[in-house]
Amino acid sequence: MQVFSTFEHSSYLELAISSLEKSGIKRESILAVPLNSRIEERRLFDTLHRADGVSLFDKGAAIGTAFAVIGASVGFVLEWGPIYWGLIGAATGFIVGFLIDYFIYKVVRKRHRVIKGKKSEVIIVIECPKEFVEKVEEILWENLALGVARVEE
Numbered sequence: 706m707q708v709f710s711t712f713e714h715s716s717y718l719e720l721a722i723s724s725l726e727k728s729g730i731k732r733e734s735i736l737a738v739p740l741n742s743r744i745e746e747r748r749l750f751d752t753l754h755r756a757d758g759v760s761l762f763d764k765g766a767a768i769g770t771a772f773a774v775i776g777a778s779v780g781f782v783l784e785w786g787p788i789y790w791g792l793i794g795a796a797t798g799f800i801v802g803f804l805i806d807y808f809i810y811k812v813v814r815k816r817h818r819v820i821k822g823k824k825s826e827v828i829i830v831i832e833c834p835k836e837f838v839e840k841v842e843e844i845l846w847e848n849l850a851l852g853v854a855r856v857e858e
Contacts, residue, residue: 706857707832708841710850711825714739718827721848725831728840734832740825761810765802772798825851 712718718737726732776794780787833841838855845853 706835706838706855707830708838708845708853708855710829710831710845710853712827712829712848712850713824714826715849717848718829721829721845721850724844724848725841728837728844730831730833730837730841736830738828738830740828742826761803761806763802764806765799768802768805769795769797769799772801 710721712721722735722737725735773791773795776797777787777791780790783790829845831841835857842853842855
């Protein structure tokens with residue numbers, strides 16, 4: 706049987722491995738693989754197949770609508786008329802809203818982009834006989850594993 710587990714990179718990982726060795730699991734049967742962290746920046750614009758929940762369109766649409774109404778209202782007394790001034794107001798409002806969202810995302814949230822909570826940094830794979838599986842899982846949970854799974858052969 707194989708037992709998979711994820712850990713943060715900490716002293717508990719080392720304690721789990723040494724406890725497994727003391728319980729009779731051979732060193733050759735334990736595989737610890739560190740995970741690579743994300744290096745590239747997240748994309749600002751979503752595609753049809755991939756969306757991350759960050760929208761730069763919302764504030765632009767709302768502010769664009771407000772500016773369009775104001776532009777159309779004021780346009781009745783201006784030379785070009787309400788339609789042109791409504792379109793100018795909509796475009797200006799959308800650009801202002803887009804720039805506000807862009808600034809908030811790039812400058813303000815960049816400082817808060819640290820992942821909250823616990824994150825998996827190391828995967829451990831343990832090859833053991835079926836009778837050791839319960840003990841292996843117990844040792845992993847005692848040493849603060851983030852997740853444990855087993856695969857039967």
